[in-house]
Each structure stands twice: as C-alpha cells, then as structure tokens.
Amino acid sequence: MRLTEPDIQLNAQKKLRHLLTLEGLKEHQLTEILDLAETFFDPATGDLKKVPLLRGKTIMNVFFEPSTRTRTTFEIAEKRLSADVVNLNIATSATKKGESLLDTLWNLQAMGADMFVIRHADSGAAHFFARHVAPHVHVLNAGDGRHAHPSQALLDMFTIRKHKGDIYDLKVAIVGDILHSRVARSQIQALSILGAREIRVIGPRTLMPSHPEALGVHVYHDMDRGLEDVDVVIMLRLQNERMSGARLPSEKEFFRLYGLTEKRLARAKPDAIVMHPGPINRGVEIDSAVADGPRSVILDQVTNGIAVRMAIMAVIFSNAAQLQQQEREA
Amino acid sequence: MKLRIDNARLLDPSTEQDITASLCVEGNRIVAFGKVPDDFKADEAIDASGLWLMPGLVDLQVRTGEPGDNACGTVASEARAAAAGGVTTFCVPPDTWPVADTPAVPELIRRRARQAGQAFVLPIAALTQGLEGERLAPLHALKNAGCIAASQANRPIRNALTLRNAMEYAASHNVRLMLKPLDVDLADSGVAHDGPVANRLGLPAIPASAETTAVATLLLLAEETGAKIHLNALSCARSVELVRDAKARGLAVTCDVAAHQLHLSEMDLMDFNPLFKVLPPLRSLDDQRALRAGLADGTIDCIISDHTPLYADDKLLPFPQSKPGISGLETLLSLTLRLVESGELTLMQALKALSRNPAQLLGIDGGSLQPGSRASFFLYDPDARWTLRADALLSAGKNTPFEGWEFSGRVVGTWFLGKNVFKPASQDA
Structure with a gap:
C-alpha cells in the first residue's frame, strides 16, 4: 500500500501552516x-x-x-x-x-x-x-x-463554547442538507475533535451521505425525535436546486418536515441554542420567530x-x- | 533470419506448459518449442539462463492520443511503451479525435502502427456516430477497415432501445461489442466511488449502481439479442456476481478488469491526488477483493491497462476538474504478477488473463508459443528489482499513481514478429 504524503497543512514543527480542513487536527x-x-x-x-x-x-x-x-x-x-x-x-x-x-x-x-x-x-x-x-x-x-469550511466550523465552536461552556458532554443536532454541505462536514469534524457527546444529523435520505457512520454521526429522518434533548440545533441553508434533482418535493414539504419552529424547538433542552451559518431562508428551514427569538445566536455567530x-x-x-x-x- | 533462445523458462498459457528449454524462430514465426530441430542453424543464439519467456501480452484497451486534437502521445510513442511492458498487441478505443466512426480513422491508426512496427494495433470502431449514442456508425465498413470490435468508449448509449438496436445490428454482422458498463444518469457529476472516503472528502460520488444496473441491462439485452458482448473495466463486486451468474446460465459474455483496480482503492484518494482519478472510479477494498476473486475463478477473463496517456497539465487541476486516466502499459505486467507473488493467481492464470484469453476472444493468433504461432514474445528477469519512476516511462503520458512502487521482475527484451523491438536502456551500450 502507498503511504499518504505528510499532512500538507502542517509545517516541519507539526504546526498549522495552512488551514484546509479540520480533519486530522488535534x-x-x-x-x-x-x-x-x-x-x-x-x-x-x-x-x-x-x-x-x-x-x-x-x-x-x-x-x-x-x-x-x-x-x-x-x-x-x-x-x-x-x-x-x-x-x-x-x-x-x-x-x-x-x-x-x-x-x-x-x-x-x-x-x-x-x-x-x-x-x-x-x-x-x-x-x-x-x-x-x-x-x-x-x-x-x-x-x-x-x-x-473550517473557519465557519471554528466560529461555530467558539459560539457554542461561549453560550454553553465546554463542548464536551453536549448533544448537537445538524439539520438539513448534510450531503452537499461543506459547513456540516467541518462542523462534524470539529465537534468530534472537541469531544461532543453526540452528533446527530437530521434530514431525508436524499440529503444524507451514503455512509454517515464514516462521519461519526447518528442519522434521524424524524425531526421531532432528532431534536429530543439536544443542547445545540444547527440549521443549514437549503439550496433551491435540491428540488430539481428529485431530492425533495417542495420547500413547503421540507419546512413541514424539517423547518425549525418554536413548537419543534420545545423538544430540545430548554436552554438549547439555535445556530445557522447564514444566509437564512425564512420559512424554508427556519421560522422567523425562531431566527429572531431569544435562543437564536445567529448574529452572534457573525x-x-x-x-x-x-x-x-x-x-x-x-x-x-x-x-x-x-x-x-x- | 533464424533466432534460437536457449535455457529460458518457457511459459505457454495455450498449453499450460512450463519447461526450461529452447525456442526457435524463423522469420516472424515460432518454429520449435522445447527441442531444437537437428537442421535448425541459428543466425543468432541468445542464452536466456535464469529468464522467463512468455507470449506477448494482448491489451484490450490502450489509448494512444492519435488521431487527436493536441492529445498526449502517438501510436508510435505508445507502441514503444507497449514493447517495454511486454505488450505486443493492443486495441485502441474509438474515442479518438475525430472519433473512429469512419474508415479513415482505423486506416490511419493501422498505417501508423505499421510504420512503427512495434506491435499489432487493432482499432475499435465507434458503435454510434460521434459516440453520441443516437445513430449507428457504419459498422460493416468499419469492420472491413480493420476494426476488431465496436465500442462506445467512456460514453455509453443512454437510450435502452438504441442500445438494443445497436446490439441487434452488431449481431447480424458478427461484430463483437466491447462496452463499459456505466449509467451516466446515476453517475451524474460524480468523480469518486460513493463510499466513506468520498463522503468525508465531499467529492461528488458515483454509486456502485451506476455500474451494476448497466451490467444487468447489458447482460439481459445480450441474452435477448444474441449479441457477443465483452464488458470493459469492471470495478464492483456486484458486477462480478452478475457476470458469474450470466456465465453459469450459458451466456457468451466475457469481461475484463483494469490492473490498477486490483491494487488501488478509494482509500488512495485521501489527499485529493488527481493521479488516482480514473473511470470507473477506484472502489472499496471489498470490491477489490471481489475483482481478484473473479479473476481467480475465471469469471473475469482478461486484465487490461486501460492505458490513457495524459499531459501533466491535464492532472494539474483540482481533483474534480482533472482528467481521469492512468498511463498503464508499463505497469500492466508487474501489477498482475504481484497477484501471483501473493498467491492469489497462478502464473498460468495471470498469463492467460494477459494474453491467451484476450487473443481468443478477439479471434486472433496470440498467447501461444507453439510452432506456427507469431513470434511475438518477451523475456523477463524474475529477479530484477526496480522502482517505478514516472519520468522514466517510455509512454508520452507520465500520469502514473505508482510512482515509487517497488517491483521485482522486469521485461528485459521484447520481440514482435521475430524482431527485437525492446531492450532495456542499460543494455544498449
């Protein structure tokens, strides 16, 4: 078998020279x-x-x-x-x-x-x-x-840490289009490295990678069950083109199944925070009442x-x- | 010109003979195997003690870049690379530029091959005009122009009715079809196997079903139409099972695997190195095991290089944008013999997959050292250790993912029609 080349994002002292991905970092x-x-x-x-x-x-x-x-x-x-x-x-x-x-x-x-x-x-x-x-x-x-998208994931970790203290012991749910999301990939890696207790991804199979276990996450197709007892809810932006490739029937149905509303958020821990990398689609993945509500830290992320x-x-x-x-x- | 090679380990996959003896060549034919006839007076005698002598390899899939629109390589340059790899016969897929859908293209390729005089070069006809999968190319005229088979290269016919008609037409003129099973809709914009590695790297993925559903379609249509089909470059475990079942039911189907699929896997993509980008993509380790097993039990008939010489610039791009393909002629033999070293194939099985089987399915003389056969063979030093260096490849394409791999055993002389067409540079002096 061929040996992989030395990690190109590290220098001779094994310190960051580039930041390309969080995978493999300590x-x-x-x-x-x-x-x-x-x-x-x-x-x-x-x-x-x-x-x-x-x-x-x-x-x-x-x-x-x-x-x-x-x-x-x-x-x-x-x-x-x-x-x-x-x-x-x-x-x-x-x-x-x-x-x-x-x-x-x-x-x-x-x-x-x-x-x-x-x-x-x-x-x-x-x-x-x-x-x-x-x-x-x-x-x-x-x-x-x-x-x-490592800088996005790091700023998300910073925000979680600020609001929740240690990331260790937290349950985090990431909701939406995991398959096409560089943000989700980097967030999952960051959360794993920082020892989050459980990482859940929530969405239909058409928006999930084929081998989620390789990412170290638990998959939920049911939003209500997926949000049960979590400390952090991260919503992802839904791109319009997902409707054309038969991955989803409509924005309306997506919102009905996976849109974050106050009622759904009640499933999470009472002090759970809501995050979104932006730009948000109001009424598609997140209800305005939640996006602008007291548990949203979306602008703090920025x-x-x-x-x-x-x-x-x-x-x-x-x-x-x-x-x-x-x-x-x- | 009479040539006698003495004390070589003669390995003949056509008879499974394995003896240390002499081989006699007169003109372009082998005239004696084993014992030297009393009246044979050699003009040249070679003492090949310690060396193996095997029939020239027959590679079903070699791109030469010619004719091409500023493509890398020529028939002559790649025939030289072939000779260095022990390959004395190869087929050229029709995705040249212009496409091999008129007799002019195969005629040009054959003329260039005759000028080079280093290997038999057998053009493959485009099955459809421009490989566009819509209208049939003139298959009969192309056959008369020397095309050994018809194919769609990497651009499969999308419409199943068109495919079925193409098979029926090919069957009526006894044209063999060589088809790469690929459902382009399922493959979509994918560039890597849909597995854990592509998931982690976020590379657009090609599911196994992009190949397996195409294999199933091709097998069922071949059964219905009676077309002779050969499946190129299988990469998935399920494809091997489907072909195994079809063969068990008596369908006259044959298939091959690219040598790199037997040694590389999706795990090699971890650094996004474009040299590992191929079509079909490198699959999982389970697929790799199934491909090796398929060779061992005879489900897979042949091993090909799927040789695709490319310019350095074609690979100097982010992984998804870089061109797929490996310059494989000069590693075909060594990669295959590694499976003999590891005990997964017998030496005879390996030699059959590399010469006798492809020659037989093409209906040509090859893969034999028996008297009367064409004198196309090579000498091999089983003890020579060497390290692959891309810039030392004779092919115009230096795009190999095997840089730095160490191999034991190497071609030390190749003869094509009785003429020595390759000897290593170190012996030139």
Whole structure:
C-alpha cells in the first residue's frame, strides 16, 4: 500500500501552516485558535480590537465563487490585524480568459501575497492550491466544494463554547442538507475533535451521505425525535436546486418536515441554542420567530466569525515566525 | 533470419506448459518449442539462463492520443511503451479525435502502427456516430477497415432501445461489442466511488449502481439479442456476481478488469491526488477483493491497462476538474504478477488473463508459443528489482499513481514478429 504524503497543512514543527480542513487536527490545535479569538474582544466594551500582528503582510481573498458574508468577515478580520488586503473575484476575471488556475495563483503570488484566502466550487481545491504555493505562502480554505469550511466550523465552536461552556458532554443536532454541505462536514469534524457527546444529523435520505457512520454521526429522518434533548440545533441553508434533482418535493414539504419552529424547538433542552451559518431562508428551514427569538445566536455567530478568523491567521503567521526563528538558530 | 533462445523458462498459457528449454524462430514465426530441430542453424543464439519467456501480452484497451486534437502521445510513442511492458498487441478505443466512426480513422491508426512496427494495433470502431449514442456508425465498413470490435468508449448509449438496436445490428454482422458498463444518469457529476472516503472528502460520488444496473441491462439485452458482448473495466463486486451468474446460465459474455483496480482503492484518494482519478472510479477494498476473486475463478477473463496517456497539465487541476486516466502499459505486467507473488493467481492464470484469453476472444493468433504461432514474445528477469519512476516511462503520458512502487521482475527484451523491438536502456551500450 502507498503511504499518504505528510499532512500538507502542517509545517516541519507539526504546526498549522495552512488551514484546509479540520480533519486530522488535534484538540489543542483547535482550542489554541478559540482561546486566542477570545483575546481579540475588548473586555470592557465587548468590541473587537485592532492589533498590529500582521502589519506588512499581504492577504489576498481569492473567491472563485460568490460570497458576501464570508468574504466581508475575512476582510474585516484582516484589517483588524493590520494586514494589507486585496479582494479578487475570479469568477468574473482571469480564468474566463483561459488562464489556468495555477497561472492565476502564481501571478498573484508574484504580486507578493503572503496568504491566500480561497473559496472554490471544487472539493479539494484548497489542497490543490496548498500543494502548489511557494513555501512562505499560506492557504486558508474559505470553502471548497462540498469538502470543508473550517473557519465557519471554528466560529461555530467558539459560539457554542461561549453560550454553553465546554463542548464536551453536549448533544448537537445538524439539520438539513448534510450531503452537499461543506459547513456540516467541518462542523462534524470539529465537534468530534472537541469531544461532543453526540452528533446527530437530521434530514431525508436524499440529503444524507451514503455512509454517515464514516462521519461519526447518528442519522434521524424524524425531526421531532432528532431534536429530543439536544443542547445545540444547527440549521443549514437549503439550496433551491435540491428540488430539481428529485431530492425533495417542495420547500413547503421540507419546512413541514424539517423547518425549525418554536413548537419543534420545545423538544430540545430548554436552554438549547439555535445556530445557522447564514444566509437564512425564512420559512424554508427556519421560522422567523425562531431566527429572531431569544435562543437564536445567529448574529452572534457573525461577530464571532471575525475574531475567530483573526485568530486563525494570527496562529498561522506566528507558527511561520517560530519556524523561521528555529531555522535561523539551527 | 533464424533466432534460437536457449535455457529460458518457457511459459505457454495455450498449453499450460512450463519447461526450461529452447525456442526457435524463423522469420516472424515460432518454429520449435522445447527441442531444437537437428537442421535448425541459428543466425543468432541468445542464452536466456535464469529468464522467463512468455507470449506477448494482448491489451484490450490502450489509448494512444492519435488521431487527436493536441492529445498526449502517438501510436508510435505508445507502441514503444507497449514493447517495454511486454505488450505486443493492443486495441485502441474509438474515442479518438475525430472519433473512429469512419474508415479513415482505423486506416490511419493501422498505417501508423505499421510504420512503427512495434506491435499489432487493432482499432475499435465507434458503435454510434460521434459516440453520441443516437445513430449507428457504419459498422460493416468499419469492420472491413480493420476494426476488431465496436465500442462506445467512456460514453455509453443512454437510450435502452438504441442500445438494443445497436446490439441487434452488431449481431447480424458478427461484430463483437466491447462496452463499459456505466449509467451516466446515476453517475451524474460524480468523480469518486460513493463510499466513506468520498463522503468525508465531499467529492461528488458515483454509486456502485451506476455500474451494476448497466451490467444487468447489458447482460439481459445480450441474452435477448444474441449479441457477443465483452464488458470493459469492471470495478464492483456486484458486477462480478452478475457476470458469474450470466456465465453459469450459458451466456457468451466475457469481461475484463483494469490492473490498477486490483491494487488501488478509494482509500488512495485521501489527499485529493488527481493521479488516482480514473473511470470507473477506484472502489472499496471489498470490491477489490471481489475483482481478484473473479479473476481467480475465471469469471473475469482478461486484465487490461486501460492505458490513457495524459499531459501533466491535464492532472494539474483540482481533483474534480482533472482528467481521469492512468498511463498503464508499463505497469500492466508487474501489477498482475504481484497477484501471483501473493498467491492469489497462478502464473498460468495471470498469463492467460494477459494474453491467451484476450487473443481468443478477439479471434486472433496470440498467447501461444507453439510452432506456427507469431513470434511475438518477451523475456523477463524474475529477479530484477526496480522502482517505478514516472519520468522514466517510455509512454508520452507520465500520469502514473505508482510512482515509487517497488517491483521485482522486469521485461528485459521484447520481440514482435521475430524482431527485437525492446531492450532495456542499460543494455544498449
């Protein structure tokens, strides 16, 4: 059998060099980021601080797929770290002119990028870019196909921790289109690494991966049973195209079966929180009364996203500096 | 020109003989097996002590890139790679550019092959025009132009009625069909086996049913129409069972498996390495075991390379966008003989799957060392240890997932029609 290559997201000191996926990372690697994120909030005001950690670094947000929320929070995070920020919407530029993906990347690298924050429609795209960047350049996966969205999962863990204390011992339900969701994959990995007591996924078979046991989750097709006694409910966005491939009859039927209403939420623990990576479809996967209700932490997730993304970038650049230091001493 | 090879371990899958003796060649034919005739005066004698001599391999699926629209490889370059791998006969699927749906294409391929003079190259006709699965290609004319069979390559006919008609027409002109079982609707935009690994990596998946339902359809239609069908590149355990049942019921069906499916699995995709992207996709370890068992019990008749030379750029893309295919001619023999080393196949079973069986199902001379056979064979050093390096492949395509694999045993000389067409570089000096 062939040996797999060394984990490409780690450097020679086994520390994060890129963040491509949470799979294979250790608990302390996740908590380091979450702990650091907390320090970016001003304890007096609760506002996010501006820090000079990445002064002189150039970060390019390269989005091959449109995004508003993720790209904006990355941009704010980068500016709070005092980095120089460049935004590129490649869906409408270079590759349309026939330039290969790698040529695009290498050109941007030649312009002096220190980090690429990349979103791409293909699973594995972040691994692909990481394999081909120069040694000093870092790749942060901002969503690749159905594979991973690690910064989203980390901000979700941060939010859970903030509201529920330790993730250990929690029961978490993720509801909706697990099959096509990079967010769900990364959340499941993060929850497993942090030792959540039980991870449930709720939805019809047409929106589930074929081997859920490989992900370490329990599958429920019945929403009421799935929500029984959980501490956290994570709703996923339902894409319109799921109706065309005969995966679902209608949004209406989906909402009737899996939409989160106050009545359904009553099945969960009384202090359960409700999360959603956004953007939400009111009346499709979540009722407005729940989305805007007292147990919803959806907008808090957005704010936390900035701090967590700051922490991810700070950790990656600090690891690089440590490695450089060690190489100089050697 | 008379050639005598002495002291070789002669392995003949046509008679299952395994003796250490001499082989005599005159012109392009083998004239003696075992004992040297008293009146045979050799112009050249080779002492092959310690070496094995086996009939040239017959590979049912080799792409050469020619004719092609800036495709990687030519008939000549891939025939050289074939000789290095012990392959002296190969079939070329019709997904060339232009598609092999007019006699000009097989004629061109055969002309190029004659110019190269390194292997028998047998073009396969497109079953439908442009491989579009709608109108029949001129099968009779294509057969007359030298096509050995008809196929849809990787683009199966979607409409079952069209497929049934194509089978009936092929049966009336005694055209053998080589079909890759694939339901393109079930395969959808999938790029990897629908199993735990694709689930974890979020790769769009191809379920086993994309192959098994197509196998069932093809077997039932072949039974009804009397068409001679050969199924290419099986990858699933259930496909093997379906073919086993069909054979038990007396259906004249044959099938093959690609050598890489016997050694790789979905587990190899963990780093999204595009070199492991193939069609059908690498399946589970259970499927791999079933494929090996199917070879051992004779359900699977042949092993193919499914050779697809590609440019480096074709693989320098994220996994879903990269082109599927492996440059496999030069690993076909070594990968197969690994199953002999591990005791899963006998040496004769392996040699039959690589030469005698495919020759017989094509109805050509091959897979035999008996007097009168074509003098296409190779010498093999069973003790030579070597490590595969992609850049050392003779094929124009360096796209191999077996970089760094260590093999014991290697081709040290290949003869095609009595002519030495390959010897290793180290012996050139």
